[in-house]
Amino acid sequence: xxxxxxxxxxxxxxxxxxxxxxxxxxxxxxxxxxxxxxxxxxxxxxxxxxxxxxxxxxxxxxxxxxxxxxxxxxxxxxxxxxxxxxxxxxxxxxxxxxxxxxxxxxxxxxxxxxxxxxxxxxxxxxxxxxxxxxxxxxxxxxxxxxxxxxxxxxxxxxxxxxxxxxxxxxxxxxxxxxxxxxxxxxxxxxxxxxxxxxxxxxxxxxxxxxxxxxxxxxxxxxxxxxxxxxxxxxxxxxxxxxxxxxxxxxxxx
Numbered sequence: 001x002x003x004x005x006x007x008x009x010x011x012x013x014x015x016x017x018x019x020x021x022x023x024x025x026x027x028x029x030x031x032x033x034x035x036x037x038x039x040x041x042x043x044x045x046x047x048x049x050x051x052x053x054x055x056x057x058x059x060x061x062x063x064x065x066x067x068x069x070x071x072x073x074x075x076x077x078x079x080x081x082x083x084x085x086x087x088x089x090x091x092x093x094x095x096x097x098x099x100x101x102x103x104x105x106x107x108x109x110x111x112x113x114x115x116x117x118x119x120x121x122x123x124x125x126x127x128x129x130x131x132x133x134x135x136x137x138x139x140x141x142x143x144x145x146x147x148x149x150x151x152x153x154x155x156x157x158x159x160x161x162x163x164x165x166x167x168x169x170x171x172x173x174x175x176x177x178x179x180x181x182x183x184x185x186x187x188x189x190x191x192x193x194x195x196x197x198x199x200x201x202x203x204x205x206x207x208x209x210x211x212x213x214x215x216x217x218x219x220x221x222x223x224x225x226x227x228x229x230x231x232x233x234x235x236x237x238x239x240x241x242x243x244x245x246x247x248x249x250x251x252x253x
Contacts, residue, residue, distance in 0.1 A: 001108045152180060197214050
C-alpha cells in the first residue's frame, strides 16, 4: 500500500481525508481548500496546472493522484519519473463510485470506501425521489467570463445538471462543440433560449454585472448564482451536493 501521497486534485484531497488517509498525504495544491487545516499542515506543491516538480520529488511520494481534466499530460509525464501517477477520469456518478472503491482497494481502506459509496448512493436515491415530479428546465451553466465559457456535454457538471432535471442547451450543441465551449452571449436565444442561466461560483467569481449582461440577451431566463464546487466536485462532497440541490430546487419553486 502506498504510504506517501501527493494529491493534485482538490476534490480528491478531500476524499482521501474522508477515507482516513490524513497522515499519508504529504503534498497538495494551493486549490485544495478542504479540509481547511491542510493548508497549514501539508506541503503546497503549486497549482493544478503548474506544479513544482522538485518540491514533489523532495516529498518522496509513493503515488501521485491526478485527474485527466485538472492536470495536463505534460505534468503527468514529468511526475511519472518520480513515482506512479494515478490518473482519474470522472464523467458520471458511476465513475465516481468506482473511483472511491478503487481508492479503497489501493489504500487498504475498503470499509471506509464502502461507507462513502453507501452514503452517496443513499443521498442520490433520496434526491431522485424528491425530484421525480418536479419540472425540468432548459439551462446554460457558465463557468467563465472574458471570454464567456459554459459546461458542454461529456463533463461531470453536465451529469449533475442531468440529475437535477436541467436540460443543458450546450450539451452536444453543434454550434458550440466541445466540453467547455466559448460562447457568444448575444446568441444565447438562438442556441436554445434557456429558462435558467446558472453562474458558477468557481472557477470564475461571477458578479451581478455579469448576471445583468447575460440576462440582457435571454428571452425570459432567470439568472441564478450556484455553488460551483457542488456541481463539479466528485468524491465524498457529493453527499453535500444532493442536500444543496434540494435547497436550490426549493428556491426555484
